[in-house]
Amino acid sequence: MNTSTLPPPDPRNLEPPTIDQLIELEVRIADEIQLLKEELNAANAELEESTSTHAIGGSSRHAPESLDEVSATSMRLREERLHLLEAALESMDAGLYGECEVCRESIPWARLDAQPEALTCTRCGSV
Ligand SMILES: [Zn+2]
Numbered sequence: 001m002n003t004s005t006l007p008p009p010d011p012r013n014l015e016p017p018t019i020d021q022l023i024e025l026e027v028r029i030a031d032e033i034q035l036l037k038e039e040l041n042a043a044n045a046e047l048e049e050s051t052s053t054h055a056i057g058g059s060s061r062h063a064p065e066s067l068d069e070v071s072a073t074s075m076r077l078r079e080e081r082l083h084l085l086e087a088a089l090e091s092m093d094a095g096l097y098g099e100c101e102v103c104r105e106s107i108p109w110a111r112l113d114a115q116p117e118a119l120t121c122t123r124c125g126s127v
Pocket residue numbers: 100101102103104105120121122123124125
């Protein structure tokens with residue numbers, strides 16, 4: 001494996017995405033939305049199960065709160081990402097995808113490839 005130098009940046013990566021790249025991204029986004037929804041559903045089902053077990057058990061003196069917090073945080077992050085991805089799909093439908101929502105410049109392909117949910121260009125994006 002060649003680890004000596006990184007290849008020079010492909011100039012095409014600084015261009016806005018082509019139609020083919022957009023279609024590829026749309027598929028990736030749709031897949032990820034599907035996956036996130038399944039994960040959230042599974043997590044919700046688990047949560048309901050543990051809540052009802054709790055109610056039956058009665059003694060909630062020392063619940064593993066830290067664990068609950070961790071899973072709550074990761075669920076919240078998944079939900080946020082789900083919303084971002086859904087917004088990206090919506091802007092694709094509206095034909096606005098790949099355009100920075102702040103300055104209206106085209107977002108380079110490299111950025112969209114790394115972060116399909118990006119709705120702002122590198123300069124305007126705080127994410
Ligand atoms: Zn911008």
